[in-house]
Each structure stands twice: as structure tokens, then as C-alpha cells.
Amino acid sequence: MLENLLINFVQVFIGFSGGLAVGGGFVAFITVLGVIPRLLQLTKSYKLIKFYTACVVLGLMMGSYLSFAKINLNQSFIILVVWGLFHGIFNGMLAAALTEVLNVFPAIMRRIRMENSLLILLMAILFGKIVGSLFQWTILVRL
Numbered sequence: 212m213l214e215n216l217l218i219n220f221v222q223v224f225i226g227f228s229g230g231l232a233v234g235g236g237f238v239a240f241i242t243v244l245g246v247i248p249r250l251l252q253l254t255k256s257y258k259l260i261k262f263y264t265a266c267v268v269l270g271l272m273m274g275s276y277l278s279f280a281k282i283n284l285n286q287s288f289i290i291l292v293v294w295g296l297f298h299g300i301f302n303g304m305l306a307a308a309l310t311e312v313l314n315v316f317p318a319i320m321r322r323i324r325m326e327n328s329l330l331i332l333l334m335a336i337l338f339g340k341i342v343g344s345l346f347q348w349t350i351l352v353r354l
Contacts, residue, residue: 241267246305288349295348299341306336 241247247267251257286294320329 237271250304291348292345295345296341298348299344302340302344303337306340307333 247260247263251260251263320326320332325332
């Protein structure tokens with residue numbers, strides 16, 4: 212009995228520590244790289260900063276809840292397509308913001324001497340993320 216309690220405590224401690232590490236990394240990503248301010252700048256929607264912040268917080272809370280809860284969302288194929296599309300757009304925007312801030316792709320494109328194809332590469336990555344999310348939500352989640 213005491214051994215099971217100790218094992219459970221260690222598992223809770225490791226899970227909590229991992230959550231703090233991931234959460235700290237996400238906060239560092241958002242704040243240090245300036246993803247939300249850059250998004251506000253590109254969309255010229257400075258007055259919606261509280262809305263963006265609330266969406267990030269609520270999205271993280273809902274995602275955490277759905278990750279741990281035993282909830283089966285038996286949704287239609289169309290709803291799963293829309294849900295996957297939203298996930299793909301979100302992942303694509305995060306990937307585009309990260310690469311823009313770090314200037315990863317321009318450096319790579321200069322090294323392989325394909326500067327004129329940067330837009331094609333970015334679109335391929337963004338659409339790949341969208342298609343991957345659609346596949347995940349329509350095929351894998353539905354099973």
C-alpha cells in the first residue's frame with residue numbers, strides 16, 4: 212500500500228515537473244520571440260490584444276483538459292475537417308512566426324541558392340501542416 216502511494220506520488224511529481232517545463236517553454240516562446248505582438252502587427256488589430264491573450268489561455272486550458280479527460284467527441288466528418296483545418300492553420304501560423312523571427316528559411320535558402328523559391332517552401336510547409344492536422348482529426352481521431 213505504501214509502495215503504491217510512493218509510486219503515485221513520484222508519477223504526479225514527474226508529471227507536474229514536465230508540465231511546468233513545457234509551460235515555461237511555451238511562455239518563453241510566446242514572450243521572447245514575440246509571436247503575439249508580431250501577429251498583432253501583421254493583422255493591424257492592436258485593440259484585440261486582450262482577445263488574443265484570452266484565446267491563448269483558454270486554448271491551453273481546453274487542450275490540457277481534453278488531453279487528460281476520457282472524452283469521446285463523436286463528431287461528424289465535416290466538423291472534424293473544420294477542427295483539423297483550425298489546428299493546421301494554428302500550427303502553420305506558429306511555424307511561420309518562429310521561422311520569421313529566427314530567419315531560418317532565408318538563411319537556408321541562401322545556402323542552397325534558391326532565394327526565389329522561399330514563398331513556395333513556406334506555402335508547402337503551411338499546407339503540409341494543414342493536411343497533416345486534417346488527416347489526424349479525420350482519420351486517426353475518428354478511429
